[in-house]
Amino acid sequence: MANPDAAYASMDAFLASVERRALRTAEFSVNNRDDALDLVQDAMLELARRYAQRPPAEWPPLFYRILNNAILQFHRKRRRHARWFGWLENDAAVLDAVPDPGPDPANSAQQGEAMADLSAAMQRLSLRQRQVVMLRVWEGLDVADAAAAMRCSPGSVKTHLSRALNALRSQLEEHT
Amino acid sequence: MHAEHDPGLSPEQRRCAAELRSTLDQLPLDAVTQARLSAARRRALDASRPRQYLPIWTGAALAAALVAAVSLSLNPVGTDATPQPLDEDSLEWLALSTATPGMYEELELYEWLADDGDAG
Numbered sequence: 001m002a003n004p005d006a007a008y009a010s011m012d013a014f015l016a017s018v019e020r021r022a023l024r025t026a027e028f029s030v031n032n033r034d035d036a037l038d039l040v041q042d043a044m045l046e047l048a049r050r051y052a053q054r055p056p057a058e059w060p061p062l063f064y065r066i067l068n069n070a071i072l073q074f075h076r077k078r079r080r081h082a083r084w085f086g087w088l089e090n091d092a093a094v095l096d097a098v099p100d101p102g103p104d105p106a107n108s109a110q111q112g113e114a115m116a117d118l119s120a121a122m123q124r125l126s127l128r129q130r131q132v133v134m135l136r137v138w139e140g141l142d143v144a145d146a147a148a149a150m151r152c153s154p155g156s157v158k159t160h161l162s163r164a165l166n167a168l169r170s171q172l173e174e175h176t
Numbered sequence: 177m178h179a180e181h182d183p184g185l186s187p188e189q190r191r192c193a194a195e196l197r198s199t200l201d202q203l204p205l206d207a208v209t210q211a212r213l214s215a216a217r218r219r220a221l222d223a224s225r226p227r228q229y230l231p232i233w234t235g236a237a238l239a240a241a242l243v244a245a246v247s248l249s250l251n252p253v254g255t256d257a258t259p260q261p262l263d264e265d266s267l268e269w270l271a272l273s274t275a276t277p278g279m280y281e282e283l284e285l286y287e288w289l290a291d292d293g294d295a296g
Binding site: 020021138169 | 220
């Protein structure tokens with residue numbers, strides 16, 4: 001894309017089209033909206049800085065790969081921190097163990113029972129399963145792009161998705 | 177292709193995927209979070225945009241042009257450097273200005289002699 005203004009506008013449109021889903025993906029993964037917003041912003045920045053000149057068709061898997069890496073990094077950092085400083089933060093650990101009520105009670109009420117059930121069911125999935133659900137079910141990436149975003153094989157994507165859907169189906173049926 | 181159309185999944189899994197997608201699509205996002213998200217997007221895009229070097233280069237070019245103009249006005253290039261012939265007064269002044277003190281003394285002596293001769 002030779003024209004920088006056209007590339008900028010195109011990137012802006014792409015990010016606007018994925019930002020809400022990206023935020024939910026990050027939020028399901030880290031259970032905190034502020035952290036999720038930071039991760040999404042970092043992913044946007046990296047995509048815009050490093051890949052703005054790449055064809056727009058390549059942006060979705062690249063963006064989700066960056067976001068997924070950021071999420072994995074976030075969990076690694078949190079684990080490392082807990083390992084080294086956990087003995088200092090017993091009170092904080094107790095607070096962290098309490099499920100995050102979300103940023104806005106009014107918003108939670110809006111989301112309704114179905115959303116609450118879905119959210120609870122998603123939390124029971126592994127991180128990889130959550131990622132594959134968001135990428136394949138919601139974002140609509142095909143198997144190859146989802147595999148590129150998750151840095152795994154297409155076969156692994158299919159397996160994760162199949163198991164995740166089975167788990168979600170049985171959990172959601174329990175609630176209905 | 178969304179998972180709900182994936183022929184590799186069972187009909188139940190596809191139906192589950194369709195319901196999931198529908199539920200996720202209906203997730204509301206409060207105005208504050210939407211605004212924060214848009215601001216994050218703008219920050220990311222602005223930070224990634226290459227800086228505008230044009231004004232700096234324009235300023236440097238203007239400064240260079242100014243220096244060149246001042247330099248040319250002080251030391252004009254291309255003007256006619258052929259020496260002009262000096263007039264009589266200038267030649268006399270030049271001769272006097274290049275004379276040594278001894279020559280002045282001799283000149284005064286000759287003038288005194290000439291005056292004295294006239295008087296005598």
